[in-house]
Amino acid sequence: MKNLVGAALLGQSGGPTSVINASAAGVFLEALKQENITEVYGAVHGIKGILHEDFYDMKQEDPAELMLLKNTPSSAIGSVRYKMKNIKVDDSEYQRLLEVFKKYNIRYFFYNGGNDSMDTCNKISKFLKKSGYDCNVMGVPKTIDNDLNATDHSPGYASAAKYVATTLMELYHDATVYDTPQVTIVEIMGRNAGWLTAAAALAQSKGQGPDLVYLPEIPFDFDDFFVHVQRVIAQKGKCIVAVSEGIKTKDGKYIPELFADLKKDAFGHAQLGGTAQVLAEEVGKRTKVKVRAIEFSLLQRSAAHLASKVDVEEAFNSGKKAVQAAVRGTTDKMVGFKRISSNPYKMKYVLLPLKLAANTEQKVPLEWILPDGKGMTQDYIDYALPLIQGESKAKLVDGLPRFAKLKKIRVPKK
Amino acid sequence: MKNLVGAALLGQSGGPTSVINASAAGVFLEALKQENITEVYGAVHGIKGILHEDFYDMKQEDPAELMLLKNTPSSAIGSVRYKMKNIKVDDSEYQRLLEVFKKYNIRYFFYNGGNDSMDTCNKISKFLKKSGYDCNVMGVPKTIDNDLNATDHSPGYASAAKYVATTLMELYHDATVYDTPQVTIVEIMGRNAGWLTAAAALAQSKGQGPDLVYLPEIPFDFDDFFVHVQRVIAQKGKCIVAVSEGIKTKDGKYIPELFADLKKDAFGHAQLGGTAQVLAEEVGKRTKVKVRAIEFSLLQRSAAHLASKVDVEEAFNSGKKAVQAAVRGTTDKMVGFKRISSNPYKMKYVLLPLKLAANTEQKVPLEWILPDGKGMTQDYIDYALPLIQGESKAKLVDGLPRFAKLKKIRVPKK
Numbered sequence: 001m002k003n004l005v006g007a008a009l010l011g012q013s014g015g016p017t018s019v020i021n022a023s024a025a026g027v028f029l030e031a032l033k034q035e036n037i038t039e040v041y042g043a044v045h046g047i048k049g050i051l052h053e054d055f056y057d058m059k060q061e062d063p064a065e066l067m068l069l070k071n072t073p074s075s076a077i078g079s080v081r082y083k084m085k086n087i088k089v090d091d092s093e094y095q096r097l098l099e100v101f102k103k104y105n106i107r108y109f110f111y112n113g114g115n116d117s118m119d120t121c122n123k124i125s126k127f128l129k130k131s132g133y134d135c136n137v138m139g140v141p142k143t144i145d146n147d148l149n150a151t152d153h154s155p156g157y158a159s160a161a162k163y164v165a166t167t168l169m170e171l172y173h174d175a176t177v178y179d180t181p182q183v184t185i186v187e188i189m190g191r192n193a194g195w196l197t198a199a200a201a202l203a204q205s206k207g208q209g210p211d212l213v214y215l216p217e218i219p220f221d222f223d224d225f226f227v228h229v230q231r232v233i234a235q236k237g238k239c240i241v242a243v244s245e246g247i248k249t250k251d252g253k254y255i256p257e258l259f260a261d262l263k264k265d266a267f268g269h270a271q272l273g274g275t276a277q278v279l280a281e282e283v284g285k286r287t288k289v290k291v292r293a294i295e296f297s298l299l300q301r302s303a304a305h306l307a308s309k310v311d312v313e314e315a316f317n318s319g320k321k322a323v324q325a326a327v328r329g330t331t332d333k334m335v336g337f338k339r340i341s342s343n344p345y346k347m348k349y350v351l352l353p354l355k356l357a358a359n360t361e362q363k364v365p366l367e368w369i370l371p372d373g374k375g376m377t378q379d380y381i382d383y384a385l386p387l388i389q390g391e392s393k394a395k396l397v398d399g400l401p402r403f404a405k406l407k408k409i410r411v412p413k414k
Numbered sequence: 415m416k417n418l419v420g421a422a423l424l425g426q427s428g429g430p431t432s433v434i435n436a437s438a439a440g441v442f443l444e445a446l447k448q449e450n451i452t453e454v455y456g457a458v459h460g461i462k463g464i465l466h467e468d469f470y471d472m473k474q475e476d477p478a479e480l481m482l483l484k485n486t487p488s489s490a491i492g493s494v495r496y497k498m499k500n501i502k503v504d505d506s507e508y509q510r511l512l513e514v515f516k517k518y519n520i521r522y523f524f525y526n527g528g529n530d531s532m533d534t535c536n537k538i539s540k541f542l543k544k545s546g547y548d549c550n551v552m553g554v555p556k557t558i559d560n561d562l563n564a565t566d567h568s569p570g571y572a573s574a575a576k577y578v579a580t581t582l583m584e585l586y587h588d589a590t591v592y593d594t595p596q597v598t599i600v601e602i603m604g605r606n607a608g609w610l611t612a613a614a615a616l617a618q619s620k621g622q623g624p625d626l627v628y629l630p631e632i633p634f635d636f637d638d639f640f641v642h643v644q645r646v647i648a649q650k651g652k653c654i655v656a657v658s659e660g661i662k663t664k665d666g667k668y669i670p671e672l673f674a675d676l677k678k679d680a681f682g683h684a685q686l687g688g689t690a691q692v693l694a695e696e697v698g699k700r701t702k703v704k705v706r707a708i709e710f711s712l713l714q715r716s717a718a719h720l721a722s723k724v725d726v727e728e729a730f731n732s733g734k735k736a737v738q739a740a741v742r743g744t745t746d747k748m749v750g751f752k753r754i755s756s757n758p759y760k761m762k763y764v765l766l767p768l769k770l771a772a773n774t775e776q777k778v779p780l781e782w783i784l785p786d787g788k789g790m791t792q793d794y795i796d797y798a799l800p801l802i803q804g805e806s807k808a809k810l811v812d813g814l815p816r817f818a819k820l821k822k823i824r825v826p827k828k
Binding site: 016044045048072073074075076078079080081162165166167169170171173174175176177178179184202203206208292294295297298299301302303304305306308385388389390391396398399400401403 | 430458459462486487488489490492493494495576579580581583584585587588589590591592593598616617620622706708709711712713715716717718719720722799802803804805810812813814815817
């Protein structure tokens with residue numbers, strides 16, 4: 001337990017979410033309050049900003065604007081997808097980082113991201129310790145994919161899930177409006193873990209969701225899928241399907257890959273397009289039914305206007321608690337969530353060893369996934385429903401969201 | 415002016431919107447109050463429902479559920495895209511309709527839709543009059559395309575415009591998050607009129623919108639477009655483009671058609687996919703920059719959670735006023751909006767001859783469109799901003815919208 005005095009630095013990393021800035025607001029506003037924290041910096045584009053000594057001076061921001069970050073989507077100080085060099089082969093990037101930390105007297109380091117980012121954070125934490133440089137390192141969780149290990153859930157997931165469920169309910173109304181047969185295939189993010197696609201079951205639980213739901217945890221069989229689509233069409237005239245972008249066959253082939261070969265034979269070139277589009281094309285070829293593919297794309301991770309209040313508050317508090325813990329002397333930990341009960345929803349913040357969250361993926365339990373694309377069990381609904389409660393969004397000016405506008409003043413290079 | 419006593423019938427027609435059910439709520443709830451209206455029917459899938467004597471009995475619905483229609487997206491009683499036979503060649507469908515109207519004593523007919531639907535409504539109105547059958551026929555406007563003639567704007571437009579502007583502001587945050595070059599091309603509905611794409615300028619007016627905006631009113635030149643994209647990339651590293659699905663070259667070719675020929679030469683098959691996707695592919699081929707296509711698809715016309723209060727109220731009142739006017743003896747008219755002033759926003763409801771709205775398209779004034787994809791003039795902003803004000807949405811149950819659930823009890827066939 002060291003009572004460190006020095007600068008605090010936050011980096012945002014990986015794919016942004018609706019609430020990653022809420023965590024940033026939590027870190028910045030709490031850090032600005034702490035006597036032991038002399039400066040508050042934001043790394044411009046995460047690790048890259050550190051390696052380039054490129055920081056924003058958060059002390060020069062209006063605290064009211066920092067508070068607006070709570071409801072501003074995406075990563076306000078810039079994100080990055082950057083894999084540091086393997087420290088065992090070449091530790092030059094780590095040495096450079098240490099040099100920068102020393103130069104700016106950075107004694108508190110916060111990294112906000114998902115699996116890969118926690119891996120980076122973990123490695124930095126271990127390196128700094130080994131180097132004898134006193135710095136409290138804290139991970140702040142974030143991912144719409146909800147696949148961070150050891151925590152009940154991660155900030156960003158609930159808001160994206162609320163977007164998925166709400167939008168699917170609205171699409172259900174639109175996609176069933178004509179008396180002609182129609183297949184609508186909706187693609188939802190999640191390369192390996194189907195948590196976000198599972199949120200389609202929340203719409204189903206209201207009787208206004210997709211007919212079929214496919215997660216990447218279960219091997220995908222096109223012929224079987226097609227039988228189910230035809231069956232739904234025969235019964236109802238319409239079929240709405242929610243698929244994870246990451247569904248793959250038992251041989252590990254993604255859908256665009258699966259039909260790329262077919263396409264190459266027939267037309268001499270590789271198939272382009274996403275999972276839903278390729279599925280829609282294949283269903284269209286085999287039926288006379290109108291088929292439409294819809295991709296939620298970046299919308300599902302930036303729709304701050306539809307954020308869950310639970311999510312925004314938990315994201316904000318994660319940032320705040322990371323700072324408080326670090327100032328108390330904690331290091332090498334990630335803030336995580338431990339669920340006490342679902343109904344009523346009770347959760348407590350816990351501090352998890354960084355290495356637990358680093359680079360491991362928590363997938364959807366197989367026993368929560370119903371067979372034949374039917375959706376999810378009640379266990380999933382009970383798990384997810386408390387997370388999407390309430391609303392928290394930017395106030396409207398001229399009928400449009402008033403997002404934070406930061407001055408983004410650079411820290412002079414030393 | 416005839417004081418008719420009999421049944422009222424509403425049909426919903428064409429592409430649904432976030433607020434077409436608000437108009438239905440206005441019609442149903444007002445009709446249920448009127449002494450001269452003996453029955454209140456909803457035509458199942460518009461004209462098709464009439465031809466098949468397929469009606470819902472709205473008197474059997476709970477009025478509280480009918481009120482929830484105000485915030486329920488899409489067409490609750492089913493929509494249709496159906497072109498009646500040319501009356502000059504074959505009037506059998508019109509005769510059938512007359513027969514059904516007589517059988518069910520339908521004396522008030524309301525049709526809620528866009529250009530094509532108003533054309534149908536106009537023809538029915540003229541036919542019934544010529545046939546000497548007393549029935550007051552009223553059009554209720556609806557279209558996200560905002561291209562109905564003679565009215566300042568149409569219900570459905572404002573909510574879709576609010577969706578477009580809000581979502582583009584959110585995408586702006588997401589699409590600028592990395593320090594690597596990126597082009598994001600967003601496709602917005604509107605086959606011939608660019609009103610909805612113009613709403614991108616509302617996001618631009620907040621400094622958080624696309625860099626380039628292309629409407630179908632201006633012939634599209636790919637080479638010129640590509641020069642502009644490259645210029646923005648050189649200046650800012652990122653480029654966000656909003657395009658109408660209906661942009662076409664000066665020779666009248668849509669974008670997928672334009673590059674279909676190229677594709678056929680090279681790969682022997684026709685290009686699939688939408689305007690944004692094809693543009694993204696072409697930009698991708700010519701640059702090393704990451705390019706992403708996003709289609710708002712059905713989301714933009716069903717996002718009731720983001721509806722404008724002004725729009726919801728105007729849609730509801732349009733339905734209500736159509737009934738009130740019809741009961742007063744008005745026929746052969748469409749409810750329209752006449753703007754008194756924009757700031758403060760003042761509008762009055764007017765009754766326009768149905769033939770004025772029938773089948774004519776009101777496009778965006780060319781003088782409102784800035785050259786070189788720069789967006790729109792202040793005139794457009796002044797026009798559109800009052801329309802997207804306020805919020806009106808379904809209350810949340812379990813964090814999800816509680817949409818109307820109708821019993822949908824069929825009227826027994828006579």
